[in-house]
Amino acid sequence: MPIGDLLPEIVLLVGAVIIVLFASFAPHKHQAWAAGLALIALALAAVFSLMQWQQPPMRTFSGVWALDTAAVATKLLVLLAGAIAVALSPDWMRRDRRHGEYYALCLFTLLGVIMMASANDSMELVVGILLSSTASYPLVAYHRGFAPALEAGMKYFLIGALTNSLLVVGVVLLFGLVGDTDYARTAQVLAASPNAAPLALSVAVACIVLGLTFKLAAFPGHAWMPDVAQSAPAPIAALLTVAPKVGAAVALARFVSLLPASQLWPVIVALIAVVTMTLGNLAALKQTDVRRLLGWSSVSQSGYALMAVVVIGVEPQAPGALLAFLAAYALANLAAFAVVTHLRGRTALEDYRGLGRTQSITTLILILALLSLVGIPPLAGFFGKFLLFKVTIASGYTWLAVVAAINTVLSLFYYLRVIAVTMFKPLAGEVHVLGTWSWLTMLTSGVLLIAASLGAEGGLVLAAVLGFVG
């Protein structure tokens, strides 16, 4: 068995186990050290992932595991998101007397997301999705005495349970149709006889896509996202708005590439994209709660990301565009949630009044993050959106780009509302912030966003070489 191909994942797994053991024996005041352990595990995993970059794309472990540039890029992105969420946590969790295993759960979630993105086999996909889901349910409800968090956790769990079981049904149906769970084999069989059982195949595809929309937070599996963004611990909100989305988008792109044209999947994905972005933006318009607003904005961003999945079969640049967009989104969203965390999770829009008067750096990072989410040049978000528009227009989906452009204008409205409140309103009351660690992490996330914007060339060169195996 080529164990070496799985080094990043094994590091995460071992790290998580060590943290669980550590948390069981460490005294209360040393629980936060687990964050350090988690960061070390993440850094090691990132180093091992980087070493996989140069390898030629291949399938490993009897073909169930894809090892290509897209998978490596996803790993790095997900690990970065995890590192920022973990680094934000010690200050946030200071008051929680037992939180060592929190970091283990974070690592398990990330491991699940990485499995999702690398899965080249439908059973592997199921394992990845279930692992990332079950590990993140308790994270959302980690504040046991906080009723909204419990409600969000329950909602997340119920929607997850439903969509995950549908996913399993879909995978079983697909297995029944093609006699294998391996993607390469599935593609062969489907290509050979595309119209053998069109209805059964459609049902299977629908169930699997539905299962993935849950992790993507795209319509119709999106309903948990605003609640989780609002009520989960803020670092977890940062993690769950970013990591599962990245993994699920890549997994969806891998999966739909297998399907025969008779399934009309580009049209279906395009419709999901349109509904998701429009719904997310319309719902965000009226929010008076910044975290909930960011949750809905995250839903709408899934819709944009799906634009690249629509053209994944015809446009060689589509995987690059997808990951470039997701990377830009991830950096901006992490920066925004880092600001929210640093401000002690202050959530009502009213409480952001006049923030620019005293917290100039914090406000600056928030404004840059929001403008990047809109796609105002020359911030990173602009290049992501530009690539999306380019691949969709080049593949003849100009109407989709127009819908996305209209949605962008719509989204500008609510992002600007937040910016206007911080800059134009008088300051109300004192501003309390979390601590040094959260400040440093927030600063790091802001610097990363700016660096990504200035170094867009590097990102685009990388994006151009991204592709799927096979």
Next chain:
Amino acid sequence: MILTVAWIVPLMGAVALAAFPRWSEARARQCAAGVAALSLLALVVAWVGFDPAGPLFQHVDEMRWVPSIGVAYRVGVDGIALAVATMSALLFVAAIVYPVDTLGQPRQYYAWLLFLQAVSLGVFLALDLLLFYVFFDLSLVGMFFLIGRWGHGTPQVSALKFFLYTFAGSLFLLLAIIGLYLSLDPFTFDMRVLIEQQPLAGSGLYAGLVFLALMLGFAIKTPLVPLHTWLPQAHVDAPGPASAILAGVLLKMGTYGMIRLPFAMMQETFAEYSLVVGIVALVAIVYGALVALGQSNLKRRIAYTSINHMGYTVLGIAAAAALFADNQTARQLALTGATVEMVAHGLITGALFLICGSFWQRTSDYELDHYGGLAHQAPLLTGFTVLAAFASLGMPGLAGFVAEFQVFAGTFAIYPWLTVLGVLGILITAALFLDLLRRLFFGRLPAHLGGFRDLEPAEWGVLGVLSLGILVIGVYPRILLTLIEASSAILVRVR
């Protein structure tokens, strides 16, 4: 190099102002004015060094930026861009020097003005489509904060409306830019390549759609009727100097964009639709003038005259685009006129909006009916307003006349009927300005205006410089025309 200096100096000034928290109001203003003047100086040097017999784009700077998608930092000017950019820089100096209530945040105010100057000049100097778009969008961000933070009335609503409406336009623009970009092989955003290759010539519907998206984007910015509805509210609620910039510089981005993108890069398609564009411009001319006549709010009235004047510019561009009319001289005349109109309108309307700012500083009131008889009370204010108003209505010997005469003379050879109807606009404008002057300065002085102060030295100094510009262009237009004709001749293929 000189062009890069022109836009980067204000940007560094903005950063410096934002970074040094201890500066007093006077210090911040002096510093901002100095920086803005340096930028103006750089453009004047570029003007002096511009060779009218040389190639279309001069002073070109190029640097790698994002080569993998064909984006580079490219700046350079033709005579049209240089004239508009220099006027813009002058207007920025005027807006910065002009006294205004900065609501206790002088550093931020001047930093945003300088930022806006940097990105506005960037729009006119860029030779790369994507760079152009970047600056085009950033100018919205700058103006959003200026209106929202330092405006009056309901500034945040106006700022939001302004940003949303014009951002919608710029997204159409982005789609069209991608459309143009994808039509080239290899992909590049270099404007010179696009102008030379005319990639969409003869590609029917696709070219039509790209053209429509481009024109929609620029028509919102210009603005043309019926896409003008963001303008009056933004103007009324913006602080005086920001209004001057909005009318004098930001509106020009629309018409300048029309010349630089659809006019230069899609000549064949523009020729096909030039009559439609001309008719829309005519509607803007007449409708803008009529609505302005109906306004009783000083600033709103001037705002609507901007719609009317930008209509002349677009009419000129449309006539110049009529490729089929085998009358190069007339087309060149129309294009030159359109450009002079941009410069003239920037100076004239900039002055008028600064004057509006002076009224607001004194009385916080724009209602024309609340004024009267100020001619004795404030002779300097009266003098400058009369000069700017007469220039705006097209009095011979002032800048507006030079522009409008050339636009109409050029258009007459190509679309005579549009010209005949368009001249009506001048008549209405004359009526509305004379009415405005009568209501502000003549008649009986209302009791509450007994303490109305005349202009301070800083105010009349600035207005004096702008008025001098208006006079010089009116009396000796050759300095401006040499520059513009050099480029308009190349663009309509006389040379």
